[in-house]
Amino acid sequence: MAYDNKNFGDNRNNESLFSKRIKAGKRRTYFFDVRSTRGNDYFITITESKKRFDDNGYDRHKMFLYKEDFNKFLNALTETVNYVKTELMPDFDFDAYNHDQDAEGEETTMSTSSVSEAEDGGVDDWKM
Template sequence: MAYENNNQQERNNDSIFSKRLKAGKRRTYFFDVKTTRGNDYFLTITESKKRFNDNGYDRHKVFLYKEDFNKFLNALTETINYVKTELMPDFDFDAYNHDYSRDEEQDEVGFEATAASTEEATAPATSSDDVDKW
């Protein structure tokens, strides 16, 4: 999908695609595809963690560029498979394949999701969304 926006500053801040992954009560991961000034694409992975001592959030961001996608995916897959097969072969990783309820998702305040994340979170579930829900 091509994305065109004449305002350079606005384009650098917009996500073309966004996916939110709720991971427990205090952690959320955001996967955002963004554009460069040269109309290229890159991925940002943001971890947002609620602080214990106040109402703030700690955020950590990784920028992943297209030339590293395959290497990153291969290394991540190899690492996860090692943990699953060598370190914890008897652990039931599928027991954690559930989403949290919408009420729990709304409890997290302080991280403004992109417009795409907001639309995704409020959009009615589609058949592909239903597959991932338990």
């Protein structure tokens, strides 16, 4: 689920301008958020949130990604994922995991066009 936050003006509390949530299993969720600095620059936070086994809250791990590192990060991530897919697990059906749950709990299929584009033309061709 992605959404636009219309609070572009005074953003002192560092709210997300854009957010994408990925449910990964029963206890794990990833959040990709675009945030702004006081100087109206932008960066991405990647948060892993895992529900504790004792059901006593969540453990969160956050990573900050700055614009000057976007291309290097995407290149390294793409190279690493492609290595696993082609060298370590070439017969594994990664597309079997391209689903998510919508608001009503029904599974929906997600597109893999971004991954295909990366494999064909590299991450510099990705549209962000």
